[in-house]
Amino acid sequence: MEIITNIKQLQQKSISWIRQGKSIGFVPTMGYLHEGHEALMKAARQENDIVILSIFVNPLQFGESEDLNSYPRDEEHDRKVAEENEIDVIFFPSVDSMYPKPLSLELSVVRRADVLCGKSRPGHFDGVVTVLAKLFNMIHPTSVYFGMKDAQQIAVVDALIKDFNYPINLTTVPTVREKDGLAKSSRNVNLFDQERIGAPFIQQALQYGRQLVENGEKNQAELVKKIRQFLENKSHGNIDYIELLSYPELEPIELIDQQVILAAAVFYQKARLIDNVVFNEKGEKTLG
Numbered sequence: 001m002e003i004i005t006n007i008k009q010l011q012q013k014s015i016s017w018i019r020q021g022k023s024i025g026f027v028p029t030m031g032y033l034h035e036g037h038e039a040l041m042k043a044a045r046q047e048n049d050i051v052i053l054s055i056f057v058n059p060l061q062f063g064e065s066e067d068l069n070s071y072p073r074d075e076e077h078d079r080k081v082a083e084e085n086e087i088d089v090i091f092f093p094s095v096d097s098m099y100p101k102p103l104s105l106e107l108s109v110v111r112r113a114d115v116l117c118g119k120s121r122p123g124h125f126d127g128v129v130t131v132l133a134k135l136f137n138m139i140h141p142t143s144v145y146f147g148m149k150d151a152q153q154i155a156v157v158d159a160l161i162k163d164f165n166y167p168i169n170l171t172t173v174p175t176v177r178e179k180d181g182l183a184k185s186s187r188n189v190n191l192f193d194q195e196r197i198g199a200p201f202i203q204q205a206l207q208y209g210r211q212l213v214e215n216g217e218k219n220q221a222e223l224v225k226k227i228r229q230f231l232e233n234k235s236h237g238n239i240d241y242i243e244l245l246s247y248p249e250l251e252p253i254e255l256i257d258q259q260v261i262l263a264a265a266v267f268y269q270k271a272r273l274i275d276n277v278v279f280n281e282k283g284e285k286t287l288g
């Protein structure tokens with residue numbers, strides 16, 4: 001396994017692999033790797049000749065009051081996990097090398113970003129697609145791997161690839177969870193004990209919502225109201241949003257008559273957690 005910090009070096013390596021006809025699987029992350037990230041690495045390892053993992057906490061996708069500085073980091077641990085998963089290259093750029101001066105050009109997401117996390121975190125997805133466009137141009141991946149935990153990110157990356165004609169396959173990987181159902185996240189270490197006890201109720205609330213649809217509930221507003229009531233006292237946090245939208249278009253709907261995403265975000269003292277479930281009009285889980 002090689003650790004590359006230099007952009008030119010990465011670009012040259014990738015180009016030479018492509019010339020040799022090798023497929024490149026790319027797993028973009030912000031590090032502090034856990035089993036969710038490992039699921040992406042394993043999928044990439046199975047399907048490609050070369051696997052590149054990037055670890056970059058991208059300042060462009062954090063708002064001013066967000067947790068950029070307290071975002072957990074552990075280079076040594078990440079190196080070990082990558083090694084165990086037979087990664088060929090960890091790309092570990094510095095902020096200065098990615099953004100040596102303020103960019104003159106940034107991408108802007110004009111659909112699929114005015115709801116859910118895009119609404120709560122203005123500019124977040126602009127930062128995500130801008131860094132991904134840079135990384136895609138450095139790596140030229142055959143396939144990229146993203147987790148369903150960040151379902152809106154997948155919808156936005158799907159748009160980036162299609163709208164800008166990147167010749168890249170997008171592979172989505174189901175959410176990996178703790179035994180009690182909490183979605184694994186690098187941010188879980190920032191939960192206080194009581195918050196950690198309440199956090200699994202996020203997924204329980206979403207599953208409760210899915211079951212209501214299974215039992216015949218069709219009305220979006222009613223459903224969201226019931227889930228809010230369920231979650232309000234149990235989560236030990238403050239609900240940022242609970243939303244039900246069409247998926248992957250992320251359009252508002254009144255009646256549940258197609259594939260939808262039911263998603264929630266909850267603020268804790270030092271972390272904000274998100275989770276979702278995607279299901280059809282019968283309440284049957286369809287993705288993730």
Ligand code: AMP
Pocket residue numbers: 028029030031035036037039040145146147148149150173174175176177183184185186
């Ligand atoms: P992050 O390091 O949080 O930016 O995540 C990097 C990638 O890992 C994204 O595609 C995430 O969706 C994915 N990921 C994070 N947590 C999980 C999880 N619990 N299960 C599956 N994928 C995950």
